[in-house]
Amino acid sequence: MLLHRFSVRKSFCIVATCMGLPIVSCAQLELKNLPEYSLPLTNQKLVIAHNMTGIIRYKGHELEDSANPKYYKPTGNISAPLGGLTQVNVMADSLLSNATLDEAVEFEMRAALRSGIDGFQFYYILGLKSWDDIIKAYFRVADKKNIPFKFTFCISHPDGRTEADKIEEFAQRINGIMDEVGHDNPHWLRTPDGRLIVYMWNGEGLADIPKDKKELPDAYYIARAYKRLADKVNERFACVFSINEQISKSKLNSYLDYFPATWIWTLAYNKDYIGSMVADACLARGRTFTGSVFGDFYTSKLLRKGTWNMYHRVDEAVADGIKKVERRYVVTGLSYNFRKLLEFGISRDVPIINIITWNDYPEGHHLAPEVNHNYGFSVLLNHYKNVWKQKSTVPKDIAITFFKKYQHKVKPDPFNIPVVQFEPGAVPEKFEDSIDVVTLLPSPATLKVNGQEKPVSAGLQSSKFPSKPGAVEVSVVRDGKQTLHFITPEWITDRPYRTDRLTYVYSSEDATYHKDIFCDVPAVQSTEYNKQAKQ
Incomplete structure (x- = not known):
């Protein structure tokens, strides 16, 4: 049926050309509002994580400087003049330092599955062919070990060069992967009708958009570029275009004319959250709205002041010094943004x-195991995933605590690196001057945090407590019996030695x-x- 409709469209274009009708109509008919755009994207509910392909640890392949734990400590390394380049300490770094690539990708998949994730969309950019071997390894190990995991590409900021050159490089590399793993490999993320689901992240740059656009929208030329790429790899794409900023309804609709689905990047959940408008438009147009969530956003990576230009090498950042660098931040409200986006x-x-x-440690929105985020976001994701799939049960008492290591008005000393809020936050920053404890309970109980008590109901509840220097002690009591108790390994301070706005999570x-x-x-x-750990 789809092939027949396409043939009719093509025939109409030929007739229209002969009759002298505007060519613009033909161009639009070839790609605009195709019936397949309204077909289902999946036949099961899936959690798909954006994976930074090259940020993986194995023998001979260290994590990039802005995620490398050897620059975590404030002393004893080249980044000491900055108080430590990174503020993330990736748990798998030492464990996988002597691992093979196959062992490393197996670890990543199994850790992700335990965290509630069903697949990866790989950050895929021009110029880094070495990443293709990592992607091949994921398929190889998933096949060999029978790991139920899905994969696809996320074509990301393909800027520079001509459209033809960019398509040629991507096509050669994608064909190399597909020739090795197979187009029919069951681990590809596909629609029920067989299209390869391909994500875009600032993916518009693949297209050459002419000065004389012949009254066609940019979305047409972008869709045409992705159709050309799909043809070169002998595939049909279902492209999920990204929304990275506040866009108008008219611009959104121009994309929905030419694409079947969309996802929103790191726009926080607040009263102006664009998700409602986007979801409504997708519903009205028969397109697929996919949900997006992030729990944190604080750049451990250092940026040249006033830009998004990242220091890829620690020595360059040290050479410029604190006065020329900054970090960036979105106020996510401890657990608030993560919960509300999931809801x-x-x-x-x-x-x-x-x-x-999954693993963009430098931007601080990682779910993968790391000493600040630990496993709390994964615990929440698994709970909400059960609710989403109508398997909601709370079999036992669970408590997850979220806090910042210091209140937002406290000035770190001596390493006070500026922090720039570059997008509207989920809540005012002072909201984060608290301890946020999320409880998952089968029945009501009493929550105690640092000696202060609050009644909490069954199910999920978020409770706030004052942030004050010292340990954070959490317990749940029911019918006079303590059902859980823990003290967080990290404490809150009023004398931070360096800027650090990562959310600390422990459960x-x-x-x-x-x-x-x-x-x-x-x-x-x-x-x-x-302080006890220092003694």
Whole structure:
């Protein structure tokens, strides 16, 4: 039926040309509002995480400088003049330092599955052919070990050069991967009718948009470029275009004319959240709205002041010094943004929830195990995933605590690196001057945090407590009996030595998740301001 309709469209174009009708109509008919744009994107609900392809640890392949734990400590390394380049300490770094690539990708998949993730969309850019071997390894190991995981590409900011050159490079590389793993490999993320789901992240740059656009929108030329790429790799694409900024309804509709689905990048959930307008438009147009969530956004990577130009090498950042650098930040409100975006996606019954991200440690929105985020976001994701799939149960008491290591008006000393809020936050920044404890309970109980008590109901509830220097002690009591208790390894301080706005997360489930993922390898903990740990 689709082939027949396309043939009719093509025939109409030929007739229209002979009759002297405007060619613009023919161009639009070839790509605009195709019936396949309204077909289902999936036949099951999936959680797909954005994966930074090159940020993976194995023998001979260290994490990039802005995620490398050897630059985490404030002393004893080249980044000491900055108080430490990174503020993330990736748990798998030491574990996988002698691992093969195949062992490393197996770890990533199994850790992601335990965290509630069903597949990766790989950050895919021009000029880094070496990443193709990493992607091939994921397929190879998933096949060999029968790991139920899905994969696809996320074509990302393909800027520079001509459209033809960019398509040629992407096509050669994608064909190389597909020739090796097979077009029919069951691990590809496909629509029920067989199209390859391809994500875009600032992917508009693939297209050459002429000065004389012949009254056609940019979206047409972008869709045409992706159709040309799909043809070169002998595939049909279902492109999921990204929304990275506040856009008008008219611009959104121009994209929905030419694409079947969309996802939103790191726009926080607030009163102006664009998701409602986008989801409504998708529903009205028969397009697929996919949900997106992120729990944190604070750049451990250093940027040249006033730009998004990242220091890829630690020595360059050190050479410029603190006065020429900055970090960037979105106020996510501890657990608030993560919970509300998940709840929004569930309320819209989305077919895919996109996790931003699995392993972008430099931008601080990672879900993968790391000593600041630990496993709390994963515990929440698994809970909401059960709700989304109508498997909601709370079999036991769970508590997850979220806090910043210091209140937002406190000035770090001596390493006070400026932090720039570059997008509207989910809540005012002062909201984060608290301890946020999310409880998941089968029945009502009493929550105690640092000696202060609050009644909490069954199910999920977020409770706020004052942020004050010292340890954070959490317990749940029911009928006079303590059902859970923990003290966070990290403390809150009023004397931070460096800028650090990452959210610290710790839960009563951390030990269980850690054992499931790392077996008997001891957990690495953040104890920067834990005075007892220093003694």
